[in-house]
Ligand SMILES: NC(=O)C1=CN([C@@H]2O[C@H](COP(=O)(O)OP(=O)(O)OC[C@H]3O[C@@H](n4cnc5c(N)ncnc54)[C@H](OP(=O)(O)O)[C@@H]3O)[C@@H](O)[C@H]2O)C=CC1
């Protein structure tokens with residue numbers, strides 16, 4: 623396959639670009655903080671000086687940026703994607719954003735003759751490293767078919783969900799459920815502890831029953847140790863709750879559980895936990911500050 627551009631070398635982008643390199647793809651990377659491209663360069667990536675430079679070089683470019691403002695910035699700002707995108711080139715935005723942001727990007731890219739696919743992912747740092755993401759794409763079906771060889775390396779399953787916006791919405795619904803679950807899990811761990819039960823035994827009991835799931839299994843032991851090394855930063859989970867609640871507003875869907883979870887994530891952010899893993903919301907329920915990160 624042709625060289626693939628990759629914008630955004632954060633936790634996810636770096637792991638995904640590394641994975642493509644490991645599987646023999648040629649990759650050209652860019653990051654706002656350019657030094658974060660160094661490790662990729664050592665592994666054979668070329669480094670572009672701007673989003674526009676990467677788009678100019680590559681037929682297909684992927685973006686993995688923090689939030690709607692960042693996703694819009696790499697497209698519309700100076701030296702951004704719009705300066706070089708044209709017929710025959712495709713942009714694939716894998717960031718978690720809302721449908722409105724995605725549609726804005728899609729319209730602008732298409733106006734320049736390019737093609738656009740949104741493709742947010744389920745799965746965190748480790749699945750990104752292992753090529754085990756779940757890819758929720760929507761938009762240009764031709765671009766989806768063309769980029770599938772790369773998706774097959776990045777993920778264990780790719781969905782094509784139709785028109786632009788459907789991928790973004792699906793991702794927000796999934797993360798709304800995940801954020802609410804993390805809050806219930808945190809409350810349960812505190813309740814077990816305060817009522818004289820062992821949180822470790824609670825984890826064993828949960829793992830054997832109908833609500834066993836990979837998230838409790840993976841995050842539980844480190845939460846009990848007050849350890850929150852960021853795989854999925856809490857500030858991004860709160861962004862996703864906020865965007866999911868806005869989707870609920872638009873569709874007149876009452877979401878009291880998600881709204882309460884969002885308040886806990888907001889409180890966690892306001893006490894300086896935003897850059898830790900989203901499981902650090904546990905600290906809000908414990909009513910203490912983390913003793914280690
Ligand atoms: N971590 C996870 O488990 C998952 C995350 N996601 C989603 O993927 C996206 C990336 O997440 P993750 O890698 O964890 O996030 P990080 O915070 O680790 O990385 C964010 C990236 O966005 C860049 N960025 C931020 N603001 C701007 C801006 N204004 N202009 C240009 N670049 C900008 C950062 O650049 P710089 O280095 O210069 O700050 C960095 O490359 C988010 O939308 C997140 O919700 C989806 C699935 C799982």
Ligand SMILES: O=CCCC(=O)O
Pocket residue numbers: 718743744745746797854
């Ligand atoms: O958006 C982040 C999702 C994290 C996960 O699916 O484990």
